[in-house]
Amino acid sequence: MMSSSLLGWIIASVFFSSVFIMLINLYSKYNDDIPQRVYTLLGLGGPFVSLFLSFLLIYEHLYKGINFYYKAFIWLDLEGFRVDASLILDPLAAAMLSFVSLVGFIIHLYAHAYMKEDPSYARFFAWFNLFMASMFLLILSDNPFMLFTGWEGVGLCSYLLISFYFQSEENIEAGNKAFILNRIGDFGFISGLALLFLQVGNAGLDFASLEANIHLIPHSTLNLIAFLLFVGAMGKSAQIPLYVWLPDAMAGPTPVSALIHAATMVTAGVYMVARFNFIYAITEEVGLLIAYIGALSALLGALIAMRQDDIKKILAYSTMSQLGYMFMAVGLGAYSYGIFHVFTHAFFKALLFMGAGAIILALHHEQNIKNMGALKEKMPFVFVMMLIATLSISGLPPFSGFFSKDAILNHLFASGNYLIFAMALFTAGLTSYYMFRLLVIVFISPSSKDHQLLPQAKLIQFTLLVLSIGALFAGFINLPVFFGGDEEYSLWINLPDIRFHLSHSNELLLLISNVAVSLAGIYFALSHYMSSSKDPSLGVLDKPIEHKFYIDEIYYAIFVKPLAWLSVFIVRVIDEKIIDAFIHTVSSGYQRFSYYTDSVQNGNVRYYALYMSVAIVCIFVYLGVS
Amino acid sequence: MIYFKQPINSALSLIVTLLSIAGLFALLGGSFLFLVQIIIYAGAVVTLFLFIIMFLNIKEESLPHEPYKARWILLMSLLISPFTLFLISAVNNIKFASLHLKDFGSIKAVGMELYTNWVLPFEMISILLLIALVGVVILAKRETNRD
Amino acid sequence: MIDVGHFFILGILLFSIGIVGMISRRNIFVMYMSVELMLNAINLILVALSHHYEDLNAQVMAIMIIAIAAAEASIFLALFVMLFKNARSLDANFFTLLKQEKHHDEL
Secondary structure (H helix, E strand, O other), rough: OOOOOHHHHHHHHHHHHHHHHHHHHHHHOOOOOOOOHEEEEEEEHHHHHHHHHHHHHHHHHHOOOOOOEEEEEEEEOOEEEEEEEEEOHHHHHHHHHHHHHHHHHHHHHHHHOOOOOOOOOHHHHHHHHEEEEEEEHHHHHHOHHHHHHHHHHHHHHHHHHHOOOOOOOHHHHHHHHHHHHHOOOOOOOHHHHHHHHHHHHHHOOOOHHHHHHHHHHHHHHHHHHHHHHHHHHHHHOOOOOOOHHHHHHHHHHHHHHHHHHOOOHHHHHHHHHHHHHHHOOOOOHHHHHHHHHHHHHEEEEEEEEOOOOHHHHHHHHHHHHHHHHHHHHHHHOHHHHHHHHHHHHHHHHHHHHHHHHHHHHHOOOOOHHHOOOOHHHHOOHHHHHHHHHHHHOOOOOOOOOHHHHHHHHHHHHOOHHHHHHHHHHHHHHHHHHHHHHHHHHHHHHHOOOOOOOOEEEEOHHHHHHHHHHHHHHHHHOOOHHHOOOOOOHHHOOOOOOOOOOOOOOHHHHHHHHHHHHHHHHHHHHHHHHHOOOOOOOOOHHHHHHHOOOHHHHHHHHHHHHHHHHHHHHHHHHHHHHHHHOOOHHHHHHHHHHHHHHHHHHHOOHHHHHHHHHHHHHHHHHHHHHO | OOOOHHHHHHHHHHHHHHHHHHHHHHHHOOOOHHHHHHHHHHHHHHHHHEEEEEEEEOOOOOOOOOHHHHHHHHHHHHHHHHHHHHHHHHHHOOOOOOOOOOOOOOOOHHHHHHHHHHHHHHHHHHHHHHHHHHHHHHHHHHHHOOO | OEEHHHHHHHHHHHHHHHHHHHHOOEEEEHHHHHHHHHHHHHHHHHHHHHHOOOOOOOHHHHHHHHHHHHHHHHHHHHHHHHHHHHOOEEEEEOOOOOOOOOOOHHH
């Protein structure tokens, strides 16, 4: 019987390795340098131990069919408000844990190869491990407050890692942007939690108790709570309107983009909605809103990606777009399909980012695809990997992306929201279009510049290979009935999905249409970009798409500038002229008063005696009168 | 006494005052105090005073110039008068026994009192006098060293 | 008839004269003699009290006061001699070491 305290060790192992790296790094600042091997050992050892423990526990969980529950300590115990630091391993958590620990460890290996020459190697791994600890905490937690602690932790590490090359002003601004927008989302999240607590908090604050008591909350309040919680997801998972930090977050090193902004952190929002499924199952209006926002985000992300030239930014917008798919799924009740897409997306998106990182490294940190070309001959292995990932994201069978996307699209159609379905379908076509645009321009089209390629580390190739297996085959764990499977994955997660029944012919039609749209996108991309590298004109939409629909500029004008003006106003006028002046007047008033009353102390003893006798006389007069 | 310009005159009138007070002490049955007042106060303190005044050899010009002496005294008397009047009226309200000589306050009785209940203050006063003595010697000595 | 109350009145009067003299005069000798006058006035009141209450404690207190006044006189006069040697003046207004200096720059 496995001890459930091992759950705690999953988190603790990465957390402690992060702390140790920090302490040793601090020590090395004042003493001799520590060899990089030490940091490597800690930085890779922690995630490896977590991986090992995760798989051990998941195996036990699957084999014995029990949930692990571990209570570390009582965190807060106030009147009627009690939060335990407790962890749980139920199917949903196990599903998330499986790929987070695996993909996380693989990307750690990749990061070792990527950051080997970097002087701040130790700092990178300290933050990277801390991120893993927070992500594990987020996934494994048993109550929304611990989840929020992990939520904040991943936000913090995201900020630290985006601004990793802090010598450049732009990177710092990007990190600030990510954190601030995240914070705005968190405001919504905390408000939602507070409302939830107000309503049913007395009966216990872990997910099980909340689920049991959810029926006590009036429907309108529940709608509000669901919406507010989703605001948090908007910020964390880069949906409209809080998505603008994600492209800027590409300023961080590529392993960061791969792990945090593709595979794990950004999916925390989806996970949160799935965790709170007992709320979202009841509040259908909010679910519909979530689905619409997801659809819009997917469409917007795909549109902007069509015209981006920075390879990482294309992938960033692609992530935003795919997240939109996940939200469309969980918004309309298909929780397991959403989590399934999270799962497959982690593999192929991480693969894409890591491949992009390999290219960037090989080309001396070149990130503009217009300066790349004809890499198929020079980097064949990376080409094959990227091809696999691209086919997966385009939703072609039998790659994993096909199964998850197809499941979502079918669900959307069957739920009757045809507008959302249409947007999703169109976006699928756009997705394959821009991904193949990237592939063709980078690998196939003739190069405009001649590059001298740096040799590639074996470790990078190894990690890419491992992930490609996932991108290829991960789909088969959730084989739908249509293909003869049993949807074991969805069954296992056991979330209250809304299941629609589609007739066999309908399913076939949908299948064909999905694949056809993807193929159409591929065809357009190939036919255009094989011949020329210039982007085709879209008429009047050209300028808006190129400038990302001016959203950044709009936000800047509406929010940033007025706030900056307000803060300057407060400092110059209110602080300096009013408050400081007031205090200065008071203090100088005292000084002036003492200046004028100084003459009492003239040093003449007789006068002192005089003052004393005057006072005594006054007292006696008072006594005499009263 | 407070009105004289020359300090010698002031000191002499102080002697007269002290002797009168000594007499009053005797009237009030404090025979020991009567003696003490004459011997110590009038005999030692004021004598010391006179010695110092004469030792300093005060010339006319080193005396302070007090043009408004009368005005000051008058004003201060007016200022203090409420205080005085209040105290006098307070005292008037107390019923007093009439004055008559009593056989108390003899030197024996005071001595007994002094050495039984008041031993500690007595000893401390002797130390105080010692300190005063030492202090004066030091103060005077520093004076001569500078020359 | 003269009764004990008159002694008190005399004591109070002497005390007030002492205060007036202390404040009005600039000659430090006269100031000090006013202090002595005040002490004697207090002695007088004390002895009158002891007569009224037929308690010897007040007389003992008076003796203490006389002793202390004697000690104080010696110190005072030593100080006067020093002051006179230094400043060559007997003016109380002269000795203003405790004066508060005006700080014009702090305003």
